[in-house]
Amino acid sequence: MIEIDEKELKKLNIDELTHMFMDNINEQTMRLIKGIENLIQENFKDFKENMNYVIKTNTEVQIKKQFESKIFKSKLMFSKADRLKLFNKINDIKNIGEFLANRMLLYKAIFPDEEFKQYILKILKLLKSISNKITEAVKSIGSDLSKAHDICEEIKEERRKMRIEEWKLLNRLYNYDMDYLSRTFLYLKNLIEDIMMLADHIKNFSEYIQFLATKYLIFE
Amino acid sequence: MADDLSLILIIVLIIMAIGLAFSIGANDETLSALVGAGVLKFKLALIIGGIAIGGGMIFFSGGFVAKTVGSDILGEGIQYTTYMLLTVLISSIIWLVVGSYAGIPLSSTHSLIGSIFGVLIIYAISQGGVNPETALNWDKLGDVVLSWFLSPLFGLLITFILFKIIARLYLSHLKGLNQIEKSERNFKWLLLIAVIFAEIWVGANSGEALGILYGLLNNGSLELSQYFFFSVICGIFAFLGIYFAARYVIKNLASQMIDSRPSEGLIIQMSSAIILMIATIFGLPISHSHVIVFCIIGMGLAQKKEVDIKGLGKMGIFWVLTFPVAAILAGFIYLGFLSFGFL
Numbered sequence: 001m002i003e004i005d006e007k008e009l010k011k012l013n014i015d016e017l018t019h020m021f022m023d024n025i026n027e028q029t030m031r032l033i034k035g036i037e038n039l040i041q042e043n044f045k046d047f048k049e050n051m052n053y054v055i056k057t058n059t060e061v062q063i064k065k066q067f068e069s070k071i072f073k074s075k076l077m078f079s080k081a082d083r084l085k086l087f088n089k090i091n092d093i094k095n096i097g098e099f100l101a102n103r104m105l106l107y108k109a110i111f112p113d114e115e116f117k118q119y120i121l122k123i124l125k126l127l128k129s130i131s132n133k134i135t136e137a138v139k140s141i142g143s144d145l146s147k148a149h150d151i152c153e154e155i156k157e158e159r160r161k162m163r164i165e166e167w168k169l170l171n172r173l174y175n176y177d178m179d180y181l182s183r184t185f186l187y188l189k190n191l192i193e194d195i196m197m198l199a200d201h202i203k204n205f206s207e208y209i210q211f212l213a214t215k216y217l218i219f220e
Numbered sequence: 221m222a223d224d225l226s227l228i229l230i231i232v233l234i235i236m237a238i239g240l241a242f243s244i245g246a247n248d249e250t251l252s253a254l255v256g257a258g259v260l261k262f263k264l265a266l267i268i269g270g271i272a273i274g275g276g277m278i279f280f281s282g283g284f285v286a287k288t289v290g291s292d293i294l295g296e297g298i299q300y301t302t303y304m305l306l307t308v309l310i311s312s313i314i315w316l317v318v319g320s321y322a323g324i325p326l327s328s329t330h331s332l333i334g335s336i337f338g339v340l341i342i343y344a345i346s347q348g349g350v351n352p353e354t355a356l357n358w359d360k361l362g363d364v365v366l367s368w369f370l371s372p373l374f375g376l377l378i379t380f381i382l383f384k385i386i387a388r389l390y391l392s393h394l395k396g397l398n399q400i401e402k403s404e405r406n407f408k409w410l411l412l413i414a415v416i417f418a419e420i421w422v423g424a425n426s427g428e429a430l431g432i433l434y435g436l437l438n439n440g441s442l443e444l445s446q447y448f449f450f451s452v453i454c455g456i457f458a459f460l461g462i463y464f465a466a467r468y469v470i471k472n473l474a475s476q477m478i479d480s481r482p483s484e485g486l487i488i489q490m491s492s493a494i495i496l497m498i499a500t501i502f503g504l505p506i507s508h509s510h511v512i513v514f515c516i517i518g519m520g521l522a523q524k525k526e527v528d529i530k531g532l533g534k535m536g537i538f539w540v541l542t543f544p545v546a547a548i549l550a551g552f553i554y555l556g557f558l559s560f561g562f563l
Binding site: 075076077079143144145189 | 257258389392394395396397398399400401405406408480481482522561
């Protein structure tokens with residue numbers, strides 16, 4: 001298990017802790033995506049390893065504790081509540097990811113056909129992109145709110161594209177010619193819906209960042 | 221016996237004037253912007269604000285607004301009698317208490333001037349030799365009433381322009397949250413200065429208390445040294461009003477302003493202080509609450525926010541009604557005194 005040196009953590013300021021937290025969560029999301037790709041490729045060993053990494057990693061708890069203690073004592077004037085909310089929204093990505101990873105480990109599903117696999121990979125590629133973008137947006141909040149706002153606009157656009165693919169996939173799942181085991185159907189349905197849930201959370205998070213930009217920026 | 225009664229009345233009036241000074245401090249919420257922004261510790265903010273309002277009242281009220289209320293608004297050769305002053309105070313207090321119970325924001329300044337008007341008209345009508353047209357200094361009264369309309373509008377305008385200038389030159393160039401936080405941290409010290417400045421002029425423009433004392437000085441009930449002594453006492457009670465009574469209002473309002481920006485508070489306070497200062501120098505008693513409400517509206521308009529037209533309309537109705545209602549009320553009370561032979 002990776003541990004972060006507490007002394008090093010204490011040296012970081014609120015902004016740096018937020019960035020570190022976001023990187024940490026993004027890395028876990030990438031491992032989650034990688035794990036699903038492994039499952040599609042029927043590489044079960046790596047699939048299990050990646051899912052367990054997401055479930056068992058708790059370095060973010062250390063960062064969260066340090067962040068909460070710092071923000072409580074901080075002399076930040078009016079952005080305290082917003083920064084705390086931002087942090088919790090990042091943490092929710094981890095919670096959804098962990099839930100998804102746990103569910104995926106329940107059963108090893110066989111994907112019906114190659115086309116189905118390609119659809120899933122396409123969605124995962126988009127999920128990877130919006131996850132990286134939300135990381136970039138969070139890191140821009142401190143230095144450039146306009147940039148963060150623009151990145152969030154891109155996230156929303158990609159989420160729209162992703163949703164179209166997801167519905168196509170669900171449609172294909174429900175109307176598949178061949179019969180498959182009911183638990184396979186349920187597993188695949190849940191997988192698609194859980195990916196949608198994670199993507200939806202990232203989209204909502206990006207809207208919150210846009211709200212912050214609107215709240216704090218003064219345009220002339 | 222008659223002398224004893226008038227002495228008692230003078231003492232009652234002085235006590236009421238001191239009570240008014242206390243209530244001016246107790247109703248002042250200027251400090252909430254400062255406390256909300258966390259610039260100073262709560263008690264220290266109360267002490268500094270109290271000193272500023274008390275100081276403003278002692279040093280700047282007497283020669284300007286108190287003089288208007290206590291003497292300049294009267295017609296040539298007219299002086300307040302103790303019953304007139306008592307009527308003015310009773311009428312103002314009744315109207316303000318009714319307003320508070322009904323949850324209506326009323327201006328104590330408008331109420332006071334309305335009461336003075338009512339009393340003087342009844343006085344002129346009831347005294348054969350006094351022409352109602354000369355009982356009041358109509359030019360001065362006209363200036364005062366005009367200032368009630370102009371001061372909120374100028375407050376709105378100054379806030380709007382100040383915000384636009386600061387936004388264009390500085391605020392719109394701030395890019396990230398860290399930069400904004402840092403700049404607002406600097407603004408909080410300017411806010412401290414602006415609030416002290418505003419408190420001084422709130423104290424200076426609150427002519428109700430010292431106006432009564434000036435009236436007593438003008439009719440010879442008080443000597444100059446006594447007037448100065450009681451002015452200082454009024455200043456001290458304004459301080460005590462803030463320290464002991466206003467703290468609850470300030471704490472409550474400050475908790476709602478926790479995420480407000482010191483830069484916005486600075487512009488609002490600065491604009492209202494400028495208006496109050498100019499009005500005070502011209503000896504015009506204006507409503508601080510009305511000015512600050514319009515300054516906030518000015519800020520909202522500058523930021524393209526929605527304005528609560530309904531709330532504003534309600535305020536406007538009572539704003540216009542206060543003067544005639546206080547005048548009629550004071551007129552009736554004074555008629556009551558006259559019917560018992562108390563002039």
